[in-house]
Amino acid sequence: MKELSKKIRNAPKSKIRELFDLAAGRSDVISLGIGQPDFSTPQPAIEGNINALKEKITYYAPTKGIPELLQQLENKLKTVNNIETAWKENIILTNGGSQALSLAFASIFNPGDEIVISSPNFISYFYLSAFFDLRVIEIERKSDFSPDIEKIRDSITEKTKAILINSPNNPTGYSLDMNELQEIVEIVKKHDLYLISDEVYENYLYDNSKHTSPASLKDMFDRTITLNAMSKLYSATGFRLGYVAANKEIINTMEKYHQYTAAGTNHAAQYGFLEALKMDNSFFEEILKSFDERRLLAYNRLNEMGFEVVKPKGAFYIMPKIKDYNITGAEFSKRIMKDQAVAIIPGNIFGSYSEYMLRMSYATQLEKLEEAMNRIEKFVKKL
């Protein structure tokens, strides 16, 4: 048989899946692996979807999405993100944040272009870059996980096409402050770059951290690809709906790619997203409070156990560094699964600078999280 695609074969299968394979058949496993909020999808989203199906909305949707939803997103972008768009020209609906990312990559890059990414960072950025034949310029984050702006500035070459940011961040929990964002924006403008801004965790912010969408800043709308999804705010990862806001030319380019690769997104589900967007976000207040409690529990316990740990400012992940145990994240994660039945993602899947780190998601009930922390403590005492 002739050889299959090198690029895709060379990408590893998801380590997260491997961990679940290790856990298969065991009922005692507590997962700190999953990037999915543990609350129920709000009822209006579910009913919106069901009602659409009852009305036999089972055919192709317009490639960019149904007008009602695009208009609602225009309104959301304006009121929540302070981004001015025209829904007919500047917004496209995607299959989750994941496909919003693929469309971003497909629309602006040519083979050999360079993309600048702070590391550690979300795994898909690295493999999408490989699939689109890009050169990744991976800039190590500082020890508090803030971006190293000096190094980012120094890394720009003739070939740099874009900087990608994800704030609040998976896996580090870092959230950019306004000064950092401004500095990144200045680099983007000075070197005529694009800024890809992955904002899927925009609502998960703690300790008075604020989210600013770079596309709302002066002269940045045309240069910024803002992407977001229904998945994290509405605990609706299975709806597979997300969106991009960008300038007209970028959206037109995305529409072509979308047309020939996916032809659109689930039609009926779009009505669910529409109903979710009409909700007042106060439904999220209690949820955020609960996530904050979990965040502090995880942070305090890991600290007490002797991990070097940065207090997350956003998202629902914490990324402790394994200091004194002389063991890599990969080894730690394999052994703790066998020994204590806790699923933890090794840091090395998030880039080149996190071999001795672990990523834990605290999107799990407080009691379970507490039990997971007890098990981790037992495990590290034996190391």
Ligand SMILES: Cc1ncc(COP(=O)(O)O)c(C=O)c1O
């Ligand atoms: C930073 C980041 N961007 C994008 C995504 C993809 O989101 P979706 O599940 O909507 O495809 C995720 C999912 O974990 C993520 O963490």
